[in-house]
Amino acid sequence: QVQLQESGPGLLKPSETLSLTCTVSGGSFANFFWNWVRQPPGKGLQWLGYIDESGKTTYNPDLKSRIIVSLDMSKNQFSLELTSLTTADTGVYYCARMDFWTGFQRPWGQGAQVTVSS
Amino acid sequence: QSALSQPRSVSGSPGQSLTISCTGTSSNFGTYNYVSWYQQHAGKAPKVLIYDVSKRPLGVPDRFSGSKSGLTASLTISGLQTEDAADYYCCAYAGAYTHLEFGGGTKLTVL
Numbered sequence: 001q002v003q004l005q006e007s008g009p010g011l012l013k014p015s016e017t018l019s020l021t022c023t024v025s026g027g028s029f030a031n032f033f034w035n036w037v038r039q040p041p042g043k044g045l046q047w048l049g050y051i052d053e054s055g056k057t058t059y060n061p062d063l064k065s066r067i068i069v070s071l072d073m074s075k076n077q078f079s080l081e082l083t084s085l086t087t088a089d090t091g092v093y094y095c096a097r098m099d100f101w102t103g104f105q106r107p108w109g110q111g112a113q114v115t116v117s118s
Numbered sequence: 119q120s121a122l123s124q125p126r127s128v129s130g131s132p133g134q135s136l137t138i139s140c141t142g143t144s145s146n147f148g149t150y151n152y153v154s155w156y157q158q159h160a161g162k163a164p165k166v167l168i169y170d171v172s173k174r175p176l177g178v179p180d181r182f183s184g185s186k187s188g189l190t191a192s193l194t195i196s197g198l199q200t201e202d203a204a205d206y207y208c209c210a211y212a213g214a215y216t217h218l219e220f221g222g223g224t225k226l227t228v229l
């Protein structure tokens with residue numbers, strides 16, 4: 001059974017760079033996309049971007065200049081980097097496996113709280 | 119603000135059926151062929167209920183069903199149970215290497 005777990009620093013300052021890692025256990029990277037979604041406090045889900053097994057990425061155009069998603073299959077991990085943080089980037093960040101054809105996401109990680117504050 | 123519009127809240131009594139709508143525009147639902155629905159309990163990660171408009175993953179009760187007509191997708195919950203109280207999100211996808219879009223979410227209260 002595939003499981004995902006996010007890890008990374010919980011508190012950052014404005015203008016810093018967020019780096020989160022999602023560790024995948026119990027499955028391979030083949031034939032799926034690997035996705036990042038976030039949720040600001042009290043708000044809805046926002047799609048950030050995803051990566052395929054070859055390293056090809058697709059990003060939310062609202063974040064395109066600030067986001068990098070990468071993959072390290074040797075470590076069974078994929079990562080999110082978000083630069084030039086502001087307080088609006090505060091929220092819970094989720095990683096999820098995404099079906100290539102239909103886009104549905106399952107399973108999800110438990111989420112990582114990220115707070116951006118001076 | 120999401121381009122997929124959901125009611126902010128809905129409510130129902132145990133045993134009832136209710137439907138949550140997700141309305142798009144020709145620029146998203148006209149292009150997005152795949153709709154999925156997610157349930158999120160407070161403090162938990164989302165869980166998929168429906169994918170590809172109307173398919174249920176293994177383990178999801180058949181009380182949950184999905185449909186789409188024109189620019190509106192719908193999630194119907196039959197035989198409402200107290201544990202169905204949660205937030206529900208629709209998600210649209212046009213295919214590989216295209217964007218995802220989530221609806222704004224609907225809070226379901228079970229009275």
